[in-house]
Every structure is written in structure tokens, then in C-alpha cells.
Amino acid sequence: MSRRLLMMCLSLLSLGGLVHCSKSSQEGAKPAPTAATPGATPAAAAVKTTALTAAQEQQASWIRNFNPLIAPGTARFPTRAGVYEPLMIFNTLKGEFVPWLAEKHAWSEDNKKLTLTLRSGVKWSDGQPFTAKDVAFTFELLKKHKALDFSAVWGFVDGVQAKDDTTVEFTLSRSYVPGLIYIVHQPIVPEHKWKDVADPVIYKNETPVATGPFTEVKVFQNQVFELGRNPNYWQKGKPAVESIRFPAYPGNDQANLALLTGELDWAGSFVPDIERVYVSKDKENNHFWFPLVGNTTMLYVNTTKKPFDDVRVRKAISMAIDRDQIVKVAMYGYTRPADATALSDAHNRWRNAKALEEGDWTKLDLAKANALLDEAGFKKGEDGVRVGADKKPLSFDVNVVTGWSDWVRAAQIITQNLKQVGFNATLKTYDFSPYFERIQKGEFDLSMGWSSEEPTPYHFYRDLMSSETLRPVGEIAARNWHRFGNKEADALLRAFEGTTDEAEQKKLADQMQVIFVQNAPSIPLFPGPSWGEYNTSRFTNFPSKDNPYAKLTPNSSPENLFVLTEVKPK
Amino acid sequence: MRHLLRNLGLYAVAAWASLTLNFLIPRLMPGDPASMMFARFQGQLQPEAIDALRLAFGFTDAPLYQQYFTYVGHLFQGDLGISVAYFPANVTEVIATGLGWTLLLSGIAVLISFALGTALGVVATWRRGGWLDSVMPPVLIFLGAFPYFWLAMVLLYGLGFVLGIFPLRHAYSDTLAPAFSGEFIFSVVQHMVLPVAAIVIATLGGWMLSMRSTMVGVLAEDYITMANAKGLSQKRIMFHYAARNALLPNVTGFGMALGFVLSGSLLTEIVFSYPGQGYLLIQAVRNQDYPLMQGIFLTITLAVLAANLLVDVLYVWLDPRTRAR
Numbered sequence: 001m002s003r004r005l006l007m008m009c010l011s012l013l014s015l016g017g018l019v020h021c022s023k024s025s026q027e028g029a030k031p032a033p034t035a036a037t038p039g040a041t042p043a044a045a046a047v048k049t050t051a052l053t054a055a056q057e058q059q060a061s062w063i064r065n066f067n068p069l070i071a072p073g074t075a076r077f078p079t080r081a082g083v084y085e086p087l088m089i090f091n092t093l094k095g096e097f098v099p100w101l102a103e104k105h106a107w108s109e110d111n112k113k114l115t116l117t118l119r120s121g122v123k124w125s126d127g128q129p130f131t132a133k134d135v136a137f138t139f140e141l142l143k144k145h146k147a148l149d150f151s152a153v154w155g156f157v158d159g160v161q162a163k164d165d166t167t168v169e170f171t172l173s174r175s176y177v178p179g180l181i182y183i184v185h186q187p188i189v190p191e192h193k194w195k196d197v198a199d200p201v202i203y204k205n206e207t208p209v210a211t212g213p214f215t216e217v218k219v220f221q222n223q224v225f226e227l228g229r230n231p232n233y234w235q236k237g238k239p240a241v242e243s244i245r246f247p248a249y250p251g252n253d254q255a256n257l258a259l260l261t262g263e264l265d266w267a268g269s270f271v272p273d274i275e276r277v278y279v280s281k282d283k284e285n286n287h288f289w290f291p292l293v294g295n296t297t298m299l300y301v302n303t304t305k306k307p308f309d310d311v312r313v314r315k316a317i318s319m320a321i322d323r324d325q326i327v328k329v330a331m332y333g334y335t336r337p338a339d340a341t342a343l344s345d346a347h348n349r350w351r352n353a354k355a356l357e358e359g360d361w362t363k364l365d366l367a368k369a370n371a372l373l374d375e376a377g378f379k380k381g382e383d384g385v386r387v388g389a390d391k392k393p394l395s396f397d398v399n400v401v402t403g404w405s406d407w408v409r410a411a412q413i414i415t416q417n418l419k420q421v422g423f424n425a426t427l428k429t430y431d432f433s434p435y436f437e438r439i440q441k442g443e444f445d446l447s448m449g450w451s452s453e454e455p456t457p458y459h460f461y462r463d464l465m466s467s468e469t470l471r472p473v474g475e476i477a478a479r480n481w482h483r484f485g486n487k488e489a490d491a492l493l494r495a496f497e498g499t500t501d502e503a504e505q506k507k508l509a510d511q512m513q514v515i516f517v518q519n520a521p522s523i524p525l526f527p528g529p530s531w532g533e534y535n536t537s538r539f540t541n542f543p544s545k546d547n548p549y550a551k552l553t554p555n556s557s558p559e560n561l562f563v564l565t566e567v568k569p570k
Numbered sequence: 571m572r573h574l575l576r577n578l579g580l581y582a583v584a585a586w587a588s589l590t591l592n593f594l595i596p597r598l599m600p601g602d603p604a605s606m607m608f609a610r611f612q613g614q615l616q617p618e619a620i621d622a623l624r625l626a627f628g629f630t631d632a633p634l635y636q637q638y639f640t641y642v643g644h645l646f647q648g649d650l651g652i653s654v655a656y657f658p659a660n661v662t663e664v665i666a667t668g669l670g671w672t673l674l675l676s677g678i679a680v681l682i683s684f685a686l687g688t689a690l691g692v693v694a695t696w697r698r699g700g701w702l703d704s705v706m707p708p709v710l711i712f713l714g715a716f717p718y719f720w721l722a723m724v725l726l727y728g729l730g731f732v733l734g735i736f737p738l739r740h741a742y743s744d745t746l747a748p749a750f751s752g753e754f755i756f757s758v759v760q761h762m763v764l765p766v767a768a769i770v771i772a773t774l775g776g777w778m779l780s781m782r783s784t785m786v787g788v789l790a791e792d793y794i795t796m797a798n799a800k801g802l803s804q805k806r807i808m809f810h811y812a813a814r815n816a817l818l819p820n821v822t823g824f825g826m827a828l829g830f831v832l833s834g835s836l837l838t839e840i841v842f843s844y845p846g847q848g849y850l851l852i853q854a855v856r857n858q859d860y861p862l863m864q865g866i867f868l869t870i871t872l873a874v875l876a877a878n879l880l881v882d883v884l885y886v887w888l889d890p891r892t893r894a895r
Contacts, residue, residue: 059849059853060668060839060840060843060844060845060846060848060849060850060853061667061668061845061849061850062667063656063659063663063664063667065656065658065659067658070657070658071622071623071657074656074657074658146621146622146625147622147623147625148622149622150622150623152621152622201625201658202652202657202658203658204658204659219747221747221748222667222668222845223740223741223742223744223843223845224740224744245744247739247740247744247843248740248843248845249739249843250839250840250843250849251840253841254738254739254840254841254843257731257738257739258738258739260731261731261738432856433858478620
């Protein structure tokens with residue numbers, strides 16, 4: 001292990017960061033390939049084989065909390081799906097809603113009323129029946145406590161009514177079809193238990209009563225907890241797994257080590273060079289699947305600043321970037337270069353061939369990039385740096401987060417690439433907080449960033465092009481960090497909100513892609529992989545490339561419910 | 571006694587100053603916890619969620635001085651607030667999950683390191699030029715030059731992962747429930763060996779060398795010659811005459827080390843997934859969890875002050891000169 005890696009680990013560990021942070025410290029601590037005795041540790045050998053061992057959250061010790069309504073990620077996995085359940089689940093790989101607690105949904109003629117028909121015979125884990133009243137009650141809770149309404153459902157819903165035991169009707173304030181996912185993905189809580197909760201915002205719900213496959217807290221210690229089956233689960237014979245164990249791992253390092261020792265059956269962490277590090281240890285049992293259905297990593301361009309307000313400059317920047325190298329060097333070849341629609345594989349069926357054809361600007365083409373910049377009036381000076389009309393050289397910063405090593409490597413390649421076409425680009429690394437503050441306030445030149453993940457391209461493009469999400473520089477914007485608004489796109493988005501007709505939606509999405517491709521409001525780099533690993537020595541029927549019934553990753557709720565209910569003991 | 575009382579006053583002032591700093595420093599950092607939480611879900615949450623998060627965490631735009639008074643007021647009621655990173659658990663509850671383990675791990679490590687290092691220092695100086703005196707210092711300095719989390723990684727990799735002699739993580743076996751049984755205690759000890767070893771190896775050199783250097787000075791004193799002339803036993807001279815007097819600097823060091831016990835083993839805990847306090851602090855900083863940060867800093871500050879008080883008392887006992895006046 002080199003000194004540099006060490007220092008990196010040290011600074012990472014001390015400075016902190018998010019998911020990516022642990023990623024890179026993991027690289028630092030990567031065990032050599034030659035040494036491995038899987039299952040040799042006393043701890044691994046003692047683990048009961050009836051329990052599926054999974055790693056999803058990174059914590060050093062567990063706090064008992066099974067409240068599905070509070071901020072995602074604060075309650076223990078899998079509270080939001082697995083303990084409690086949603087009405088329907090969107091399956092990203094299949095691109096469709098799968099009925100769950102609700103059997104079907106229907107929109108009224110004007111798309112302002114949504115009727116959900118609930119499954120009958122569903123019981124809470126204490127034996128009480130699950131009814132439409134529970135659904136209405138849950139949504140009323142969100143209305144009463146704004147702090148619980150994470151998808152801002154009450155921004156477009158006017159009222160919720162339980163018509164009878166199995167029918168719930170949502171009245172919307174406007175036709176808003178993309179709102180369906182926020183309604184049906186809401187975890188539902190039992191009225192008979194929650195009506196007496198004084199403050200659901202800070203309620204820890206230590207002994208959950210729920211409809212999900214795993215509701216019994218069998219063990220809860222601060223370094224491990226175990227959830228057992230729901231005796232009243234509505235899917236007969238499921239789950240096949242008796243219980244799930246969650247040992248606490250403070251970071252990717254420790255989770256990956258557990259993967260290597262064969263202790264973990266299911267995980268969703270980033271593992272560098274996984275074929276060599278993980279699969280080769282036990283080719284028969286160790287598997288991974290990283291489908292490219294995550295969000296797209298972007299290079300955001302501040303469109304309020306000169307010269308980035310010029311679409312030719314944005315396209316030229318994009319054409320100068322060597323995405324193949326980024327994918328290979330920064331991303332271990334886990335992904336592919338993005339195309340000009342910026343859509344990930346989750347949206348494959350929406351991709352417009354015509355827009356793709358027009359979008360040549362994500363392909364490396366230095367000659368064309370140079371020509372575009374010349375045309376835009378930025379001539380190369382004597383030192384090879386381009387100067388604008390004001391005779392000032394084109395200098396700018398590329399912002400990235402300290403310690404997110406994959407992004408830092410990508411940004412290094414980008415600055416090198418940009419120098420070749422005459423930009424004086426400098427890499428600037430910031431701690432996460434200042435980075436995020438800058439990007440939200442629009443105080444940057446170029447910056448790496450992520451995009452949104454939704455079932456349809458509607459939200460994706462709304463956050464990239466809608467003037468509704470536009471905020472002035474200096475004011476915090478949760479999305480649209482690059483500050484780009486387009487009237488045509490606004491109209492398309494409006495139309496999309498009002499239609500359930502798939503053909504119509506496809507047509508609108510096609511046009512959105514064309515506008516995106518023409519305007520290049522931000523520069524897509526690569527679609528994000530969805531990390532997932534599994535070990536088949538004790539359990540089978542995990543989703544995989546050959547059996548893609550759902551995303552493998554435990555990190556994506558409520559989709560992980562598919563895996564929780566389908567996995568079987570060997 | 572007057573001496574101790576005056577010191578108590580000083581400690582009170584120090585405690586107040588650090589409380590105030592605890593309050594101010596996190597608030598001077600850029601960003602806010604809601605944004606951090608939001609960002610953790612890169613693109614999976616709606617923008618509106620930020621507002622919901624802010625509401626849930628109960629952020630106020632109240633002027634700083636008002637926040638300060640609320641903070642101090644709550645503090646005296648033993649209410650450290652609600653943690654953001656571990657929402658909605660109370661800070662006291664969060665700290666309670668790790669404090670015991672951290673105290674156990676680092677406390678034992680510091681004790682072993684201090685006792686062993688000091689003893690080695692005494693013996694090495696007594697036999698100056700012997701093999702112990704010539705071999706140990708350079709070796710220990712070399713080992714001490716590595717940060718202890720790195721030593722921890724090497725131990726984890728070598729003895730834990732490759733050889734499988736020691737467990738890789740946690741404070742006790744996952745299949746056991748905490749209990750006062752032989753099996754459980756054995757498991758705790760077994761899980762503690764590597765992390766404690768990492769800290770001891772890294773810090774032993776310091777204790778030994780500082781003891782050695784004061785011992786060298788003390789051994790040249792006239793009263794040692796006098797004791798030798800009186801024909802006292804070597805053991806008595808070594809421990810009662812030389813070591814006791816040479817111990818003072820090390821006792822000061824011990825007090826300091828005790829205080830930092832809470833913060834010191836942070837990285838080692840992370841390497842071994844030890845359910846201690848170290849990771850909590852990192853989580854708190856990552857998530858801009860002001861209440862948790864304040865709570866942890868508070869425990870560290872109080873621990874440092876308490877340890878110093880303890881050293882003061884020890885000093886008075888060890889060195890009669892401090893009793894004068």
C-alpha cells in the first residue's frame with residue numbers, strides 16, 4: 001500500500017464525505033488477490049445459515065428505529081420496503097408498475113382523480129385487516145406533518161378518501177400523471193397503531209406492526225440486528241427466507257471484507273476491479289450485477305456565465321472530452337460513455353433514435369470542437385489559450401468533491417482534455433459541503449454532479465430544462481443547478497403531466513430529447529451503475545443478468561422488495 | 571487543598587469556554603444538515619424533500635445568541651437534543667451506544683501502553699547499554715512512526731484476514747447476546763486483542779522514551795549515590811528512589827492520554843468496525859449533525875478535564891513540593 005493511498009485514506013476518514021468517500025478508502029485498503037481463506041474466520045463460521053446476511057447501511061452501531069415515514073435512510077433497512085410496504089412498485093428494469101398492496105389503479109378522464117383498488121385479505125402482522133382507511137390515514141398524517149411528506153405529495157393532491165374497504169380515491173389539484181409514483185411508493189402504516197402516536201416525526205417505532213415480509217425484530221444489538229418473517233404475510237409461502245441479519249459495517253472497506261470472507265449473502269457496495277477482487281475468489285458462488293440504471297453523472301455548465309451561455313461552447317467542451325478514457329480509468333469499465341440524450345439504461349425504451357442521430361456532441365471530435373469555438377469567436381492566442389472578444393483568456397474551474405476518487409479522476413481527465421482545445425481549465429476540489437453549496441447557488445463554472453432518478457424522463461428533463469425549477473444565481477436551487485430554462489420544454493413537460501396515453505408520452509419525451517440535444521444544457525458523462533453483489537452458497541434466486549426480474553441492489557427501495565420476497569434458501 | 575480548589579475554578583472556566591466553542595464552530599461551517607441528508611440520496615429524492623427535512627430537524631433561523639441560550643439551557647437539563655445523522659434518536663442515546671465500548675477499548679489500550687512503556691523505560695535505563703536499552707527504542711520509534719489505523723489495517727489483514735486467528739470486526743461475536751458469562755467475556759477479550767495491540771504498538775515508544783530520559787537525569791542525582799552508598803537493595807533504589815521521582819512527566823502524559831481516550835481510537839474503531847464512539851463523530855461531521863457533534867465534543871472535553879483533575883490529585887500525592895503553600 002503506497003504512502004499516497006494511506007494519506008488519502010487518512011484524509012478521507014478524517015474529512016468525511018458521502019458514499020463515494022468510503023468507496024475510495026476501500027481502494028486504499030483493497031486486500032491483495034493472493035490471500036484468501038473464505039469462511040475461515042470464527043465469526044463467519046458461526047453465522048446461522050438460515051439467516052440471509054445483508055449489508056445496506058453503513059453504520060458502526062445500530063439505533064433501533066423502524067419508522068417508515070421519516071427521512072429515508074434514517075430508519076433501519078429495509079423499513080421502507082420489507083417491513084412496511086407501498087401500494088405499487090415501479091420495476092425499473094421492466095419499466096412498469098407492479099401491483100402490491102394495491103391491485104390496480106385508474107385515472108379519471110381529466111386525470112385529476114386517481115382511484116386505487118386495494119388487495120383484499122391483506123393483514124397487518126398483528127392479524128388486523130389492512131384496509132383503505134389505513135391508506136387514507138397515512139396520507140392524512142403526511143398532510144398534518146409536512147416534515148413527513150418527502151415527495152411533496154400534498155403539493156398536487158387535494159384530498160384522499162377511503163370509499164370502501166378496498167377503494168381509495170385521490171383528488172388532485174391539477175392533472176399530474178407523473179405524481180402516480182409518489183402516491184403508490186408511499187409506505188403505508190396501520191391506523192390502529194399510529195393514531196395514538198404523539199409525534200410521528202420523532203417516533204422510533206421500535207416494534208413495528210406492518211404488512212411486509214419481515215416484521216419481527218428477533219435480535220437487536222448495537223452491532224447486529226435480525227428480522228424474522230411476518231406470520232401473516234399476504235403472499236402465501238413467501239418469503240422463503242426465514243430471517244435477515246444485518247451486521248454493522250462502518251464503511252465499504254468492512255462490508256467488502258465481509259463479502260470476501262463469504263459472510264455476506266447480499267450487498268450493494270462499490271467494489272473496485274470486482275472480477276479479480278471478488279468473483280475470482282469463488283467463481284461458483286460469488287456474483288455481481290451492475291446494470292446501468294442509476295442516475296447519469298453530469299458535467300454541469302453554468303449557463304448564466306460567459307462563455308457558457310453559448311451553446312456552441314457547451315457542445316465544444318463536450319466534444320473535447322474523452323469519455324472512453326473516463327469510463328476506463330475512472331470507472332473501472334463498469335459503465336459506458338453517455339449519449340447526447342443523457343438517459344441511462346433505465347430509460348432505454350424512451351430513447352429517441354432521431355435525437356441520438358442529431359446529438360453528435362458527446363463523441364470525441366477535437367477538430368469539430370475547435371471549429372465550433374473558432375466560429376463562436378474564441379480565437380486561440382499565442383500561448384494556445386483561447387481569448388474572447390474582451391481579449392481575456394478563457395480560464396475556468398472544474399469543481400469536484402474531495403475524496404470522491406472516481407469523480408476526481410474523471411475531472412482530471414476532463415481538464416486535460418479541455419486544455420487541448422485551448423481552455424485554461426483548472427481542477428478545483430472542495431469538501432462536500434462547500435461543493436454542494438456552490439452548486440446549489442450556481443456559483444461555479446463547470447462542476448461534476450448527478451441527475452435525478454425517476455421512472456419516466458419527465459422528472460429527469462424537468463430538472464435539467466424547466467424554467468419552473470430555475471432560481472437566480474446566489475439563491476439555493478435543489479435542482480437545475482446549471483440554471484437553464486426553456487419555454488418549449490416547459491410546454492412539453494406540462495403536456496406530459498396531463499396524459500396517461502403511452503404513445504403520447506413517448507412522443508413528448510422524444511421532443512424533450514430533441515430540445516436537450518439541440519441545447520446541450522448540461523454535459524452527460526456516463527450512466528451510473530446500480531451496485532449489487534450476491535453469494536449463492538446459501539441462498540439462490542437473486543436477480544442477475546440472466547434473470548433480470550428486478551434490480552439486484554438493496555439500495556433502491558421499494559424495488560428491493562422484489563428481491564426480499566424472491567430469494568430462496570438453497 | 572486551596573491549590574485544588576483554585577484549579578477547580580479554572581476547570582469551570584475551561585469547561586464553559588469549550589461549551590461555547592462547541593456551539594459556535596459547527597455553525598460556522600458551510601452548508602446545512604438537510605442538504606447533506608438530501609445529497610446522500612443523489613437524485614433519488616424530490617427537491618421538496620429538503621424542506622421536509624429542514625422541518626423534521628427543527629431548524630430555526632433564530633438569532634445566534636437565542637440559539638446559544640436555548641443550547642445552554644437544555645444542556646443543564648441533560649438534554650443534548652436530537653441527532654440528525656441518527657434521527658430521531660436522542661444524542662444521549664446515540665452516545666450511550668458507543669461510549670462504553672470506546673472507554674473499554676481505549677482505556678485498556680492506554681493503561682497497557684502506559685504501564686508497559688513506563689516499566690520498559692525503568693528497566694532499560696537501569697541496565698543502560700543492555701540489549702533492551704539498545705534494541706527497543708529504535709524499534710519502538712519506528713513502529714510509533716506509523717499512524718495507528720495503519721497498524722490496525724496491517725494487523726487486521728495479517729492476523730485476522732489471512733491467518734484467521736482473530737475476528738475481523740465488532741466488539742463480540744454476532745451470535746452472542748451481551749451477558750455476564752464466561753463465553754461473552756472471552757469473546758469481548760478476543761475481539762479486543764487486535765485493536766488494543768494496534769494502539770499499544772503505536773504508543774509504547776513514547777512512554778518508554780520519556781520515562782527513560784527522566785530516569786537518566788534522576789539516576790545522576792546525589793540521593794541515588796547516597797542510597798547506593800547506604801547499601802539499599804537495587805530494587806528499592808530502582809523503584810522507590812529513582813522511578814517514583816522520574817514518573818511525574820509520564821503521569822502528566824497519562825492524564826492527557828486518558829482525556830483523549832475518547833477521541834483517540836477513532837480510526838482504529840473504524841478499521842475493526844468496533845461499535846464505539848469514533849464512527850459516531852465521523853458520521854456527525856459528515857452529516858453536519860450539530861447536536862451530535864456538540865454531544866461528543868462535550869464528552870471529550872469533560873473527559874479531558876476530569877483526567878486533568880485526576881492528574882492534579884496524583885501529582886499532589888507523588889510530589890510533596892506541589893503541596894507547599
